[in-house]
Amino acid sequence: MAEYEDITYRVADRIATITLNRPQARNGYTVRMSDELGHAMDRADNDEDVRVVVLAAAGPDFSVGADLSQGGFDFDAETGPDDAWQEPAGRCSKRVFAMNKPVIAAIQGAAVGGGITITLSADYRLAADDARFGFVFVRRGIYPEGASAWFLPRLVGMGRAMDWMISGRVFDAREALEAGLVHRLYPATELLDRAYELAAELIRTTAPVSVAVTRQLLYRMSGLDSPLPVHQLDSKLIGSLPANPDAVEGVLSFLQKRPPEFGLRVDKDLPGFLPWRQP
Structure with a gap:
């Protein structure tokens, strides 16, 4: 097509x-x-x-x-x-x-x-x-x-x-x-x-992987009847930040007062533990 x-x-x-x-x-x-x-x-x-x-x-x-x-x-x-x-x-x-x-x-x-x-x-x-x-x-x-x-x-x-x-x-x-x-x-x-x-x-201003995860968090988690499973997933995401180069770049670009250059890609760098990605 x-x-x-x-x-x-x-x-x-x-x-x-x-x-x-x-x-x-x-x-x-x-x-x-x-x-x-x-x-x-x-x-x-x-x-x-x-x-x-x-x-x-x-x-x-x-x-x-x-x-x-x-x-x-x-x-x-x-x-x-x-x-x-x-x-x-x-x-x-x-x-x-x-x-x-x-x-x-x-x-x-x-x-x-x-x-x-x-x-x-x-x-x-x-x-x-x-x-x-x-x-x-x-x-x-x-x-x-x-x-x-x-x-x-x-x-x-x-x-x-x-x-x-x-x-x-x-x-x-x-x-x-x-x-x-x-x-x-x-x-x-x-x-x-x-x-x-x-x-x-x-x-210009946002990280593609962060955007992808965030929009799905809002859609898929906001309707739950408790914040507890949302916070459990938040904790996994925040716990993964030390190995996340986009997070490092986001902080550095802010401190250095320059536009960010995010390198992670949606097609291969989304966190594997996201519940909506599980088979």
Whole structure:
């Protein structure tokens, strides 16, 4: 899948830009787009030249959600899906959840249904100040997808998630910012540039292995019912620091007042004892 039909992929300055590319259909989400997004995320995650992923969209809208006019789901409509079938938005959100690289979503225009749920596992959601959002499932007689019933309350709290999902109403960028759904607002003409500025800052100032471990710690450990297993893992990680050259470089660069030059690689230097890496 070197060439894509519903997305584009490019790498520059250690940033992989993955762009939803169906502007003629307002970037309506398709099974092909889902498969291509999964492939592109794999590609970025496995490329040591990539430090950060920017998820963007062509045209005035980020995505208006599922476009079933392009053939429906990838199962036989008469027999239905088997137990192994996975709905398409969740395929993307789960792959982003598992990333070792930070993902910055740059959202403009309409982001509704699957067009917002695929971004909920991103590390940052930057939005245009005129963007509009909606978890509109109940207004279409369908159900939330993209594992959004897990992600959304963790981002904005159960009360706000209940309001948005039970009403299905569309809301503006200011409400999204105040609730914590998005991190920052910018004029639409500046949005992508600001996403690249953030990506460049992360590349310049952070250690890739440390970032990979930290984002997974937050996702996989914050939901536990006790801090004790989290602290047990923290202790292993901190105990490994004497043999960690990035930790030495981090301290030295601070003391010497210079930019750090971290050398550990995500593809081969992640700690082997991380519980989510165990077979």
